[in-house]
Amino acid sequence: MKKLLIAVLMLLLVIACDDGDSSKPLDTDSDNPTVNDTDETDDTDAINDTETEDSDIETIDDADTEEETDADNYVNPEPVAGDCVVRTVVVGALDRTAIYCLPTDIENALPVVFAWHGLGDSANNFASAFNAKALADYENYNAAIIVPEDANLSFQTLAGVDWDVLNMEDDYIEGDFFDAILEDIAQFITIDENRIHTAGFSAGAINSDALATAKGSELASVFTWSGGYFNDSANIGTGVPAMAGSIIKWPELTTENKYVQVILHGDSTDTFSLGSQGEIKFNLMAQNDVTYLNEKGHDVIICNHGQGHSAVGLTVAQMMDFFKNHPKGTVDSPYSTLPSDYPETCEFKSKILSD
DSSP states (O other): HHHHHHHHHHHHHHOOOTTTOOOOOOOOSSOOOOEEEEETTTTTTTOOOOOOOOOOOOOOOOOOHHHHTTTTTOOOOOOOOOOOEEHHHHHHTTEEEEEBBOOOOSOOOOOEEEEEETTTOOHHHHHHHHHHHTTTTTTOOOOOOEEOOOOBGGGGTTTOOBSSBBBTTTHHHHHEEEEEEEHHHHHTTTTEEEEEEEEEEHHHHHHHHHHHHHHHHOOOOEEEEOOOOOOOGBBBBBTBGGGGGGTOOOOOOSOOOOOEEEEEOOOOTTTTEOOOOOEEEEHHHHHHHHHHHHTTTTEEEEEEOSSSSSSSSSSSHHHHHHHHHOOTTTTOOOSSSSOSSSOOOOOEEEEOOOO
C-alpha cells in the first residue's frame, strides 16, 4: 500500500507536465500570436509571462482576487469591450476567478474560447503567454477569451492536480465552473452557442479532455498541448503506470456531438521517470487517444512537435483558425487535407465509422 501511494503521488506530480528542464512557455506578439520556444528560468515549473518586442498590447496585471473577494464591499468589475477583467463566480461553496478578455466589437454573437493553464501556473501568466487581450481581436476570429484560475486542489490529499481531474465520478467541479462562467458572461455578451471551444496545456489540457468528457455536447472543438483522456483504458499501463487506475475515475466518453480535436505532443523524450515504477509516456497517450477518439466517431489532427513536454508545434493563430473552421456540429473535418502552413509532422486521422 505504501508503494502504491508513493507511485500515485509521483504520478500526480508528473501530470503537472511542467518539468523545468524541458517545458517551454508560450510566447505571443500582437500582430501574429504564436507558440514559440523561449528560455525559462529554473525556478519555475509553469508557463511564464513572456515579453514581446515592439508590442503595443498591454499585459494583464496581477490581481489579488482572493483578498478582494473576501472584502464585504467587493464588486465584480464589468467586462469591457477591448479589455480584460478578472471576474469572480460562485461554484458551490467556492469563489472561483477567471480572466475575461473581450474583443473591441461585441455587438454580434461571439465565440467563447476557454484556455486552461498547467499545474503551478496562474491564469494571469497563461493569459499573458497567450496575449489573450490581443487574441480576442484576432482578425480571422474575434472571440471572448476566458482564462480560468485553478481551484488549488492538492495532489497530496489526492483531491486533484490544481484542477479537479482525478475522480470525476463523485463530482466534477470544473464542469460546474464552466457552466458558471458561461452564465456569468452571458450577462454582457451574446454567446454563439455553436462556437464554444476549449484549449489547454499540460494539466490544463487534461482538464480540457475532462471537460470534453463531461460537457462534450456543448463544445464545438478541442485543442490540446500534451493532455490525455484518463477514460481511455489504453492509457493505463502504457501512458501511465497501471497502479494509477485505482485512483483515476472518469466516466466513459459518450457524447453524440462528434467534435474534432487537435492533439499536440512531444517525441519519445516526452516522458517522466518514476524510477522502478516505470515512466509516464505522454507521446503514447497521444497516440492512444487518437484511436480512442476515432473509434468514438471523432476526427483528430495529431502533431508530434519533436521536443520534450512543451507547448509548441502549432501557433495560437492556427488554433484560432482551427476553431473558426470547426463550429459545433462539424462531424467531417475540413482539415482532412491539412492547411498548407501545418508542419509535416501533423497528420489527419479520420473517425472510424460504425456499421
